[in-house]
Amino acid sequence: MAEEIVALENVFWNIRGDLRIGGVLNVGTQCSLVKLGDGRFVFLDSYTLKGDIRERIMALTDDGLAVEAVLNVHPFHTLHCAQMAEDFPAATFYGSTRHRKQVPQVAWAADTVESDAVTARYPELAFSLPDGIDYISDDESVHAGSLLVFHAASGALHVDDTFNVLPLPDIARKLLRIPRIAFHPKLKDALLDEPDAGARFCDWAGRIATEWSDTRTLCAAHSAISRFEDGAFSAALRATVAKARPGLTGSKA
Structure with a gap:
């Protein structure tokens, strides 16, 4: 880097x-x-x-x-x-x-940065806190929680840790069946101590895929940026949710 x-x-x-x-x-x-x-x-x-x-x-x-x-x-x-x-x-x-x-x-x-007052102050930016996980974990090693920011004018989504981008060539990604977007490796440790926490997180990520479908560039900390054609971000994030949901919710599908 x-x-x-x-x-x-x-x-x-x-x-x-x-x-x-x-x-x-x-x-x-x-x-x-x-x-x-x-x-x-x-x-x-x-x-x-x-x-x-x-x-x-x-x-x-x-x-x-x-x-x-x-x-x-x-x-x-x-x-x-x-x-x-x-x-x-x-x-x-x-x-x-x-x-x-x-x-x-x-x-x-x-x-605070996640307050409604800040959201109202910057209407050109859209903000979202993940549902179902701690924003500030008591475990100092768990950094999955962050406030995501989408800038519609540029199509850029700025996200720290909650979403990751694995900088792999497309051919390697396809062969290894690795999604373009990954969730933080300690996401499960960040889940709230509530039975529906995993489902709520997955549902939230699904809403991001819909509401911020115009994302053209995902800027992720500690990994890379990833560019998307029209509609590709939504498809990529939904694929990640589908793969992660069973492990986060205990369901079989």
């Missing part, structure tokens, strides 16, 4: 970042920059910008002054928040309750 910017429709930029485990294994991470209709910008997630990527982002955003807000949508993605707050001091920072506890030096907004 290498740091890069992927531009979508000149209104959405996905920044592929580095995240090294133990200083060696690079599992990658991401943030995205979205240009709103009135010329303002918002970030989805935080990342420390360096070198050419930083220069390009600053050039796009009037040296950062046009960045209105940073929406930190994954409660366990906190490593870069403090630096982001230094780089964009005029922006409003939204996060979960965990962000506030983990990075108290940031002046967090009173409204």
